[in-house]
Amino acid sequence: MLLLAVDTATPAVTAALHDGSSVVAESSRVDARRHGELLLPAVDRVLAEAGVKLDAVTGLVVGVGPGPYTGLRVGLVTAATFGSALGVPVYGVCTLDGLAYASGLDGPFVVATDARRKEVYWARYDSSRKRVGEPAVDRPADIADQVAGLPTVGAGALLYPDTFPDARGPEHVSAGALAALAAEKLAAGETDFFQNQGGLPPKPLYLRRPDAQVPKNYKVVTPK
Structure with missing residues (x-):
C-alpha cells in the first residue's frame, strides 16, 4: 500500500x-x-x-x-x-476527522476550523476516532451551550476564545x-x-453556498 x-x-x-x-x-x-x-x-x-x-x-x-x-x-x-x-x-x-485523529484526545471534545463570515465549521467527538453527528457551520456564540466545557482542536478555537477557552493543537x-x-x-x-461509496468520486462538504455570487439585476448586453 x-x-x-x-x-x-x-x-x-x-x-x-x-x-x-x-x-x-x-x-x-x-x-x-x-x-x-x-x-x-x-x-x-x-x-x-x-x-x-x-x-x-x-x-x-x-x-x-x-x-x-x-x-x-x-x-x-x-x-x-x-x-x-x-x-x-x-x-x-x-x-475535521483528520484534525480529531491528529489530536489523540480521548473523551468528548470539539474540532472547529475557520469558516469565515465570523463562523466556524465544527463537530463533536467522543474520541479521536469517533465523531458524534455531522459537521455543521455556525456562529460560535450560537453553539456556546453545546460546546461548553469541552476542549477544542483547530484554528476556530484560537479565533473565538470566548466560546472555546480550552484550545488544543493541532491548529490545521x-x-x-x-x-x-x-x-x-x-x-x-x-x-x-469514507465519504464516497461504490467507487464514486468524493463529494465536497461545503455546508453553505460559495462566497462568489452572480450579481442580481445585472444588465444584459446583447448584440444589435
Missing part, C-alpha cells in the same frame, strides 16, 4: 505519503490564498523525499472539508485527476494524519467510513 493524501480545506496546503504502516514523507504550508499554486509542488516534494514515482501510488486520500469553496476544490480535483490517470481508488475523508489539518486514519480504516475493512 502506498497512499498519497492531500487536503486544501483549510489554510494549510498539505500532502503526504503513507506506506500502510507510517508516514514516509509529508509537506505542509499555511497560505489561504495559494492552494492551486502550492499543492502540486507539495506532491512533487513528498514523492521526491520518498524516492518514488507517482505511478507507485496505490490509492489517493483527500480531505473533503468542510471548507471554503475555492480552496477545497483544488484538493478534490487534484485527487480525482490523479486517481483517474493512475486507475486507483480515491478515498474521501472529512477534514495534516495530510499525514488523514493518510494514517485512512490506512487504519482500510486495514480494518471499515470502508463505510
Whole structure:
C-alpha cells in the first residue's frame, strides 16, 4: 500500500505519503490564498523525499472539508485527476476527522476550523476516532451551550476564545494524519467510513453556498 493524501480545506496546503504502516514523507504550508499554486509542488516534494514515482501510488486520500469553496476544490480535483490517470481508488475523508485523529484526545471534545463570515465549521467527538453527528457551520456564540466545557482542536478555537477557552493543537489539518486514519480504516475493512461509496468520486462538504455570487439585476448586453 502506498497512499498519497492531500487536503486544501483549510489554510494549510498539505500532502503526504503513507506506506500502510507510517508516514514516509509529508509537506505542509499555511497560505489561504495559494492552494492551486502550492499543492502540486507539495506532491512533487513528498514523492521526491520518498524516492518514488507517482505511478507507485496505490490509492489517493483527500480531505473533503468542510471548507471554503475555492480552496477545497483544488484538493478534490487534484485527487480525482490523479486517481483517474493512475486507475486507483480515491478515498474521501472529512477534514475535521483528520484534525480529531491528529489530536489523540480521548473523551468528548470539539474540532472547529475557520469558516469565515465570523463562523466556524465544527463537530463533536467522543474520541479521536469517533465523531458524534455531522459537521455543521455556525456562529460560535450560537453553539456556546453545546460546546461548553469541552476542549477544542483547530484554528476556530484560537479565533473565538470566548466560546472555546480550552484550545488544543493541532491548529490545521495534516495530510499525514488523514493518510494514517485512512490506512487504519482500510486495514480494518471499515470502508463505510469514507465519504464516497461504490467507487464514486468524493463529494465536497461545503455546508453553505460559495462566497462568489452572480450579481442580481445585472444588465444584459446583447448584440444589435
